Amino acid sequence: MPVTSAGVLLFRRTPALQVFVAHMGGPFWAKRHEHAWSMPKGLLEPGEAPLPAALREFAEEIGVPxxxxxxxxxxxxxxxxxxxxxxxxxxxxxxxxxxxxPGMFEMEWPPRSGRTAEFPEVDEARWADAAEARTLLVKGQLAALDRLEQHLAARA
Incomplete structure (x- = not known):
């Protein structure tokens, strides 16, 4: 059974489409830039509806509601x-x-050292235009950007 999460994809038109993205924290992502960003998102708690989970995770990852x-x-x-x-x-x-x-998480670091360290869930967050976001977002979230663009085109 797949793991289920929920996220918030904020956007604005300036007039170009921009989305709000966050660089994932921790040592695995520290030296990566392309495809190392995400919309604020996280796992659903048991019985939790997706929208409240997405809003909760946004606040936990970014530090503001x-x-x-x-x-x-x-x-x-x-x-x-x-x-x-x-x-x-x-x-x-x-x-x-x-x-x-941002919220913090713990993990064993360095790997197999037996020591744990604390890292921020995200270490940077900002607006990016849609073209730049295509190089920043992890590949699994590019479909969300496609859906947003389709949704906005249908409303126009």
Whole structure:
């Protein structure tokens, strides 16, 4: 059974489409730039609905609540062979993060050392235009960007 997560894909038009992306924290992603960014997202708790999970995870990863805007469900994308991601898009033209205050996670580091270290869930977050986001987002989330563009084109 696939692991299920949910995420928030904030967007704005300036007039070009921009999306809010976060660089994943921890040593595995530290020296990577391309395909090392993500929409704020995380695992659903047992019995939790996807939208509340996406909003909770946004706050945990970024350190501020997701903006109070209307969210549109863009469906699910297969983030990897074992992960399904529920995507919720929200237009947030005025959203900015003054200070990133991400949640932290622990892992064994260095590998097989028996020591644990604490790392931020994300170490940078910012707006990126859609073309740049295609080189930043992990490949499993590119379908979410496609869905957002299709959704906006259908509304135009």
């Amino acid at each position: 997701a903006p109070s805007v209307d969210y549109t469900e863009l469906g699910t994308v297969r983030a990897s062979s074992s992960k399904v991601l529920h995507v919720f898009a929200g237009e947030a033209p005025g959203f900015e993060v003054g200070e990133l205050r």
